[in-house]
Amino acid sequence: MSASVWQVPLAEFQSEVAAAQPAPAGVAVACVTAALGLSLLVKVLRITGQRPELLEPALRLIEELRSAADADVAAVHAYIQTRSKHAMLDVPARAAHAVAEASTLCAEASQSVTGLIAADVASAGALLRGAMTAINACLSANWE
Secondary structure, three states: OOOOOOOOOHHHHHHHOOOOOOOOOOOHHHHHHHHHHHHHHHHHHHHHHHHHHHHHHHHHHHHHHHHHHHHHHHHHHHHHHHOOHHHHHHHHHHHHHHHHHHHHHHHHHHHOOOOHHHHHHHHHHEEEEEEEHHHHHHHHHHHO
8 A cells, every 4th residue: 555544545445454465454454443433432522512622632643543554554564674573563552552542532521422422432432442452462463
């Protein structure tokens, strides 16, 4: 994938994930998933007007997750060329930190959001938990 994962159509990104090539893979997919989950939280915050102080940190974390997705693709390509695992450990750790912060925002928002739209906050939390599980699996494998 030569362009940012964020610059290609979703169908192309999905095809690249399914292709017989090393990247994009687990961490990049987890970052995309987490950014989409956190985007659900942003939607809820904007619609409900609840917890406006969480909006800016959420938007900052989305940008961090977007950056981490692209950094992961670059890290995999760098590893193939150099066999240095530095970025293969650094990028997932960076992504995990962002997901952990995002999960905290979700938990804080969930206390204030009620009604049908609360399902989007719960969905955001579930997507973030899944992303964290995937990132941790990749981190564990990269340490071997």
